[in-house]
Amino acid sequence: MGNVASIYEYGSVQAVKRNLAAGSVVVTWNTGGQQYTLTDDGAGNLTGDGSGTISYSKGLIFINPNPAPAPSDGDYTIEYEDWQGTNKVSDSISLNTSAGADSSYAPSAAMREGSVEITLSVTRKTKEWRYLASSGKADRTEYTTEQVVVTDDGAGNLRRQKGGPILGTVNYATGAISLNGRQSYTYKVYQEDSRLNGGTFWDSGTDTATEAYSGTSATIEWTDPADPVAVQSTTRPIPGLTIDLTPTSSRNIVPNSVIFEINGTEYRDQDGAIVKDWSPITDTGTAVGSIDYSNGLVTLEDYPANTPTSTPVTLIACLTTLDQAPANRSIFRTAGAPLREGSLIVNATDIEGNQVTLTADTSGNLTGANIKSGFVDTQTGLVVIEWGDGTLGTMPPVVPSTVRYSAVSYTYLPLDADLVGLDATRLPSDGRVPQFNLGDVVVVSNTQSTQIQTATAGQVVDFGRVNQAEVWVEGANGNRLAPAQYTLDTDAGTLAFADPLSLVDAEANAVTEPLTVYNRVEDMGLATDVQIGGQISLNIPLSQDYTAGDTIASAAVLYGDLRARAYNAFHQKSWSGTWSDDLIGDSTTAKYNLVSNPIEVTNQGAIKERWAIRFTSSTSFEVIGESVGVVATGNISTDLAPTNAATGAPYFTIRSAGWGSGWVSGNTLRFNTDGGQAPFWVARTIVAGRATEQEDQFASQNRGDAD
Template structure:
């Protein structure tokens, strides 16, 4: 592709005070020789290379020849700087007339190289020009920039060293003549008709030039007194990397991973923003020696041969650039997967005015949102067609093509293995999906919010900002829940009041640590009168209050009707061998428990679905065994038996001591069954295939009931 000249620059911002013109000397060593650059008093560095000096702010830019490597050590910089304490400052009004100079005369002397002027200019960054006859006004995007103008020590005012002369300064009188505005190039996007059929339009990239305008009417100026003292100083700075401009004649962006160049027989290439050498085609890796800025085309090498002459050619072997994208009136694309779930497609884009556009597909495939002309998605094929703008719709605006993004849910159908699923797959729909909500289902709409109480005080009132809480609990930082008797809940007012006195303990007297989180849940329960495939559910009742989007849950409730706990199927067995049977095995016992006068007592809170065995270990003592819970208690005939259900704090059942007769021997067993006051159910959980991304996972179910 040819040779590219590269520039080796070093900018030093360590000298923040004014420098004396002609005082800067820079030395370095490479290849066993010492080289020098000296300041000519007019802002230029001459000698072994080139460079510039900005006297007013102490910035030094150098381009040494030959160029040293970072391994050669440091630069030595000697200079004379201003030692005064206060700079002189003033403001003056800019002459905004086109092509006219601004003058300013403070009638005070100024030190050479100390003048600094700050002001703001305005430029056009982009302009969209519509086709003649469209009825639309051109759109223009502006930007403002603060610029700094300094003197070069020779009476000239410039934006940068070596730049155009924008004015002059008389150091003896301080008189300033200045026009800081310069010409520049900006991008244009022009809408043009499609000539091949006479209908429709397209956009074409172009550029234009203009002259800056002042963004503010005043400028600030600072300078130093020529009579202030100065001092000779010396410092060192490390040798930086080598800077190469790969696109000195182009403003286009470089396409990543397309660059290959050569210096002195060594090849370098870019790899995701890094510059590497000694690349291996086998491992696709190499040694990182620098970086690249794809927007500016600048390459910085930190590792390169020392004593390199600055006229050494850079052979550019490959470099792909790209134009900025022109606005688009229409987008056509196909989604990565198909078929799509109806109503799941969402398209996002940014128009040429910077506005965000969000389009949503309905169940029929139509896209709505923003001022688009039309949009449609074929859910079977995933083909999306959007017309963003046209001449007839004055409110429609083209979009930037690279900003168009979409999200959608697509279906993938797999055959189901009945052994893996655990049920007969022939009863499932062909795609394996089962609706969670159906017409007539009971739906619970709930919302849980939390408030932090850093330090709880006796009698403190926490206001929820809503009423009719279905559940409230207080949880400490250690995960323990505050005992319910340590606060009073008023659901009509929507408040919680801490007890007075207050003990931060849970129901088992374990400590609850602060800060506390106070959770409150509100809910409504109703019948689903309409269920749409897009996820909309209609209820037969209005919601009692507002529910916030994003953290509100709709749950399906499984109804079982009236339920209650019971004890049943009691019988006596002379010898029990651990077989759980609902029928007597072998002989009955001589001793009996009086089930008529003293029936086995159960409650809805404590009873569970279980088969129990009261197995005697002597003539008076026994152990309580459950088929699934194992041994839960021991007892004797002289005391009531009430083993505790640890999950609820209530007994599984209660057997009164008066019901035991006499004549029991070791091995005798009283067998009976219990049912709980809740219905059993199966939970089938489906997890999307893929690698685990969470160390732990959990879900929750809730048993609900009403008591008359």
């Protein structure tokens, strides 16, 4: 477009926060290997390589260096003389709050030129929302109260900023002051207008007003002319470059429409950021600053050094709009569905240029600033967002074109029957199948805990519910209290500690306090109705209420009657390691007397396994299991009872009285055992993705009735 924007401030404010002596300030900096200087002329102005102003009483220096350095050039060095404040005076001024009226002050005390500082508070409008009369809504106005400081310029004039309008005068000889510290200002206005084809839109503009005092008094400080002066030196970092892209327009800038150039370097905006070296392939660049869309101000932290302040900014593209048509509500559907829970992120820019970020939780609720409510249906991908508060109050609406989202959606691929081991033809496309089926035995359980800081003998713990299926007491060190140390009354739902009480586990190990008492209640029934949404109906009513969020529904696998046994015993002259349930080769001359001394098993120790007792000499042998390997060695003169480490009971027992004579190395007694529980496989499926837990575990439980 060829328009030219203006670089209106390079140096910004350099605050040394001391009262400065007039004519003492010198500012130096380096760029391009050369030093440049600005010097105080004693009248509040900086001259030399650029320009600037000084507020002596506030210790503020405003600089516009030429050529201007970049932040990478280092720091500004500031040398000055300051008043030590040993003869500083404070007082209060009564303010005349009538519109346009001056306030007077007459202390009859001399004041040092440039040392007067008056602090007061003013109230301004920040935004005004003007509704159509037909809407029935009252206009709304937002106000802000700010503290401002009025200082003298060393020439008897009182101003809020150097070069600003004169708000009063001061007589340095007598201290007499006349002041009206209020100024006119501009504020934002949003006007609701009607569309020709129905509906409304919002037009943004500005209006002017005059400040009002927010109090009835102000604080004044000044320095006695005799106050001593000291020489000081300090450094300040070089700030970023500020550019006004729209110095002659009050319209808002449309996000992602700005391209401008400085000294051959092209910059553009991306959602509130300013980037250079933009790539059309990746649509990204190097972030070097930011932009405020509401006022057109750009701040660059990285820009060409040694650039004169008169260097023009070539505005290549900048789209502004009179009627922003901001959105109070956004409704859209994501490109893919269903979505992974908690994966949706929505970004937008409001009409004041603020960046808004919303995130979804696992329930689909959207949270973040600038939002009244929001929800995403993860199954359909439908998103509904209420951006404002319905009355356009403290939550500005957003620019619709800036609303963007990111989310993770699921895509279902056909399963390979050879890979999964079953025919997937009849499986649904999303792979979801019922976890429970009609007629399954379902166990509904709930575990709660009660912490006991210090347990006492005879103490009774009331669970607040009855019919516990299991209760245990665990110490802070993880050991479980021995059952002998407490008595349960499941009908009453209570636990009573023993008297006397010993805090030990079943193996006499210490159990440390505090103690945690766990109690589990449960019901078991048949599933009479199962829905894909997770609803299950049982053939029996639940015996008590179960709390939501920590209640578990488990499927029970039924096996019928089970008991341990030893069977299929036979003798083999030599064993090659082949596990067969039939004799291979010749039998042995020596025999084990299975009639008089049968192999003994228990439900607690036996497992489903094929065993081989292989002789290593005429009297010694080793015990080998097909799955567990070599578990023991023995001889014919001693009873054999290898221990099952999981239960502490023997896998089986073979009596020494059953062994005959005539055994030779290599002879083998083969037999099988079944355990008191049916074996089962546990298949663990891990969904592809980043690990979210450092530890993972699961538990299974054997349940049954002894007859």
